[in-house]
Amino acid sequence: MGEPVLRVEDARFLTGQALFLDDRRVEGQAYAQFVRSPHAHAEINSIDAAGVAGSPGVLGVMTATDLEGDGLGAIPCSLRARNRDGSWSDPPPRPLMARDRVRHVGQVVALVVAETLEQAEDAAERIVVSYEPLPANADLTCALTADAPSVWDGAADNVCIDWEGGDRRAVDRAFASAAHVTTLDLVNNRLTAAPLEPRGAIGEYDSVSDRLTLHATAQYVHLLQQQLAEWVFRIPVERIRVIATDMGGGFGMKNFPYPEYGLVLWAARRLGRPVRWTESRSEAFLADDQARDQVTSAALAFGPDHRAVALRVETIANFGAFAGSRMPSLPTTENAASAVGVYAIPAAVSSVKCVYTHTVPIGSYRGVGRSEAVYVIERLMDKAAGELGLEPADLRRRNMISAAAMPYTTPFEWTFDSGDFAGNLDASLAAADAAGFDRRRMVSESRGRLRGLGIACYIDNSSGPGEEGADIRFEKDGSVTILVGTFSNGQGLETTFRQLVSDRLGVAFDRIEFVQGDTDQVAVGGGHGGSRSTEMGGSALHHAADRVIEKGRRVAARALEVADGDLEFVHGRFVVAGTDRYLGLLEVAALARDPAQRPKGLDESLDTHRRYVRRDASWPNGCHVCEVEVDPETGFVEIVRYTVVDDFGIVINPMIVEGMVHGGVAQGVGQALHEDLVIDRTSGQVTSGSFMDYALPKADDLCGLDVAFNEIPCRTNPIGVKGCGEAGTVGAHPAAMNAVIAALSRYGIDRLDCPATPQRVWRAIHGRGA
16 A cells, blocks of 8 residues: 555556457447437438348348337436425436437437448448428527527426525625625536547347347446346346446546447347447547536625635536436536635535537536536636735635634535645645746746746545445455456556555455456446545455455464454464464465355355445545746747645555546646537537547646645545545646636736637737637
């Protein structure tokens, strides 16, 4: 524990031995191709596949009519939210295919299966779909106007959820007597996850057992299994097996069920053949759940001592055409979890309208909910500091929740269990040499550049299901197998979990095998997402290891002919206290398989399954300091220094955690400076639908990162960890934007929408509007 052990999974990744979905070949597999709507909103008059019938290699053409004939259902929104009037939201389910009407560009209207991919693609192009285009509601800012086209008949005003949290009356009283109020309008730009490996699936059907098997690029195999069984196929859950192997990135976008997964399985059952689908990059821009896309008006009230007394946040959040599986909680309660940031703000209210538009659905993406919230409060803090004539760091320090105040309950009734926010701020400023910034700024100005320093203090939380399972099994060859229901798709969990078990049980690291992502092998699982994998899976393994030791102690005591209480477990050995007599854990595991050696009433082996049920989330937190140079002649922004101090509780593997921070910072900077998924407001067409138009951050867009840890153990889980997966993204977005705006402050600029592209920055500098 605490050592930078090299990632064991990297050996297969670096040598081409990883098993990604596209590496898997199933005998007799056919190929699926989807016909997708070119319209954001249209009636489907007819689907004519006559030109495809009898085409070489074509095995079948399927539409929504066939789906209904086979009795398949739709993907539900599995969470509901309470509206401010006390009613519950009730979003319509997401159909696997459109039947009468399409509601976003890219929605599936037909499925073709053929012997080869080329034959499937050719057949799909020759299917003729007759549409009656309808007016589209593709502009979030206009979705609530009286004349906006409705996405759903049951939501004529396009409002899916009208939520409010906090205490509005207390906020109104505080604002009425405030000495100063800072207001700010913000846009959280629409993004797409764009993982290196697109989505895909292989469906198989065994007619003998009447069982379906899905191989998918899914981060959450148990939820996918449950929803496909219960809602789509309406069969017992044990009749569907879901398998996920190595994955080239997910970032939350691959968390939840998609229509294509059910369709591939259905086609396999219908045709009696394995069917595979691999998403093209152009499909990904139209079919993958997208992210963010919110507009917010916020205000922060201060007393005469410059302490914040109240926060008011009003947000319109885009849901796209459908409410995703767990979307109702993300812009509402998840956002409120981080809304006050790390600050002791006594009163707060957040109101959110989640609206439908004729666009690709919005879903999970790294830091969802918390990233948007921290961006708002950190931009407010910077703007308020300028208005009050204070240094941004000083205003933050004055308003921070103190370490002595922990545990601290926010106005939204979330409780932070631990943290030293001021310590993070001071350590990051020192490491960033903030005291030397003015000198560096003058050097930049001598070269005709502007220089800005941005600070962002963040609070994240580990969200998602509060239960996780883990197994520890002792094999006859002396190895140990650990099975965990979370899912590693780049986080290094194979290494981290081995470290944890090796440290707790004293088993050699290289004698431990790791199993994940298979619903047949791993009985239960909460999947990956919400920065909870190590907290949840690690805690489940910790409890399982404790049970192994408890059972092993009884076997060892019988073999050594001593009382259970006479044994100590030290470095993988059961030692008779005060003597040199002992038995190793693996020896005890072998004895436990022998009925003659097993104490009465003990299980057949030391194999153990345990579930961990979480009481409260963990709260990772920290401070980012970003320095940028801006060329006023071109608007180009360059990140020249970047410093992070994070509190992730007990850090099991600092090298892996630092790598997670690096990746998160890259994606936060991507939102701040580069990425923007642009949709035409009238037609609903995605106009930045390729990497020619959608700019991802590159390695040379970042500088070297200085990352340090302030380890304050978490009090809400037995291993003391706090989730680290999304924190880099949550902190980087506001830090980078604060740095850019600080650099532009000489021009009187205190607001700039993301992304801060060269064009947008240049226009702001030259008074052409941002």
